[in-house]
Amino acid sequence: MSMQQPFEHTVTAHGPTVLRVVRAVLGPGPDADDAWAETFLAALRAWPDLPADTNVQAWLVRVAHRKAIDVTRGARRRAQPTDILPERPATTGLPDSAEPDLWAAVAALPERQRLSLAYHYLGGLRHTETAELIGGSPEAVRRAAADGIRALRRTYAPEGAPR
Amino acid sequence: MNDTHAPDRALLDQLAPATDLAGLHRLLELRAEQEGLLDVSYRTIDSPLGSLLLAATPTGLVRVAFDREGFDTVLASLATRLGPRVLRAPARLDDAARQLDEYFAGTRTAFDLPLDRALSTGFRGQVHTYLPQIAYGHTASYGQVAAAVGNPGAVRAVGSACATNPLPVVVPCHRVLRSDGSLGGYLGGAKAKTTLLALEHAA
Numbered sequence: 083m084s085m086q087q088p089f090e091h092t093v094t095a096h097g098p099t100v101l102r103v104v105r106a107v108l109g110p111g112p113d114a115d116d117a118w119a120e121t122f123l124a125a126l127r128a129w130p131d132l133p134a135d136t137n138v139q140a141w142l143v144r145v146a147h148r149k150a151i152d153v154t155r156g157a158r159r160r161a162q163p164t165d166i167l168p169e170r171p172a173t174t175g176l177p178d179s180a181e182p183d184l185w186a187a188v189a190a191l192p193e194r195q196r197l198s199l200a201y202h203y204l205g206g207l208r209h210t211e212t213a214e215l216i217g218g219s220p221e222a223v224r225r226a227a228a229d230g231i232r233a234l235r236r237t238y239a240p241e242g243a244p245r
Numbered sequence: 246m247n248d249t250h251a252p253d254r255a256l257l258d259q260l261a262p263a264t265d266l267a268g269l270h271r272l273l274e275l276r277a278e279q280e281g282l283l284d285v286s287y288r289t290i291d292s293p294l295g296s297l298l299l300a301a302t303p304t305g306l307v308r309v310a311f312d313r314e315g316f317d318t319v320l321a322s323l324a325t326r327l328g329p330r331v332l333r334a335p336a337r338l339d340d341a342a343r344q345l346d347e348y349f350a351g352t353r354t355a356f357d358l359p360l361d362r363a364l365s366t367g368f369r370g371q372v373h374t375y376l377p378q379i380a381y382g383h384t385a386s387y388g389q390v391a392a393a394v395g396n397p398g399a400v401r402a403v404g405s406a407c408a409t410n411p412l413p414v415v416v417p418c419h420r421v422l423r424s425d426g427s428l429g430g431y432l433g434g435a436k437a438k439t440t441l442l443a444l445e446h447a448a
């Protein structure tokens with residue numbers, strides 16, 4: 083039995099989750115937007131053949147992981163070789179992002195903490211699933227995600243929220 | 246949701262604001278149309294009959310639905326019958342929306358749109374194909390339509406064909422009445438049928 087649900091339901095239900103994940107992985111901006119669109123285009127292509135009992139959110143997060151890698155590779159290919167490393171684009175430059183400080187705090191995390199946190203806390207993957215995506219043991223991924231959350235709480239907390 | 250989680254929910258919403266998602270949805274619509282990935286595009290419009298759902302395949306307009314039918318139910322049925330790659334993508338329906346606006350404003354008396362008749366099969370399909378020959382501002386009885394499609398005995402079948410017209414308003418089943426002049430049924434309800442007949446007589 084394959085998918086018979088109208089695809090629009092999937093975009094409505096999981097669009098926000100996928101956007102949070104790709105923004106945490108790539109930083110909010112055009113690369114994250116590209117990865118979001120590529121994720122849902124890939125999903126649209128595969129949709130009629132997807133088994134009806136698929137965990138759609140987890141499947142989309144895994145597709146988003148691959149698309150984020152593609153976008154990063156594409157960006158590297160496009161980049162001009164230079165001796166000076168380009169400055170990281172300011173994450174505060176996105177006009178519609180209501181939480182520039184939080185994104186800056188996420189961007190400042192070590193990569194494994196950032197990815198473990200993105201796929202587990204934002205994407206809803208189990209640590210074992212995240213480990214399959216980014217390598218390492220599930221236990222190491224669990225620790226990285228927890229360390230990431232602790233670091234975020236130190237550097238950032240929304241006004242009035244308990245630290 | 247308890248107090249401990251409430252701020253998290255609000256924070257999550259701010260990490261993926263609705264305005265950002267609306268822009269990304271438009272990007273998805275554009276790319277999906279360009280790559281020919283959609284089985285069905287749809288949008289809704291406001292009308293004197295309430296909100297209407299318009300759905301199109303690459304062939305043409307395939308479904309017009311009334312609010313009372315339940316848009317989710319209609320979309321689920323389109324996904325089953327025509328394919329699940331169903332996306333809210335208004336661009337393909339701009340022409341249909343404009344012509345319907347003109348019709349409801351009284352400035353258009355006939356529709357000039359590519360139609361996809363995939364949902365009209367057999368005898369019902371014959372009836373649906375015949376209906377546009379009943380001109381704007383005119384009516385016919387179920388019996389007259391049965392005779393016109395070459396099956397004078399099929400009055401009840403014409404009635405059920407009209408009741409299952411997938412393209413109401415555009416394919417004018419509202420112009421078919423009972424032989425005694427009374428209204429007969431209508432997918433959009435008796436009030437919608439009366440509204441359409443009044444609109445056409447007033448023009």
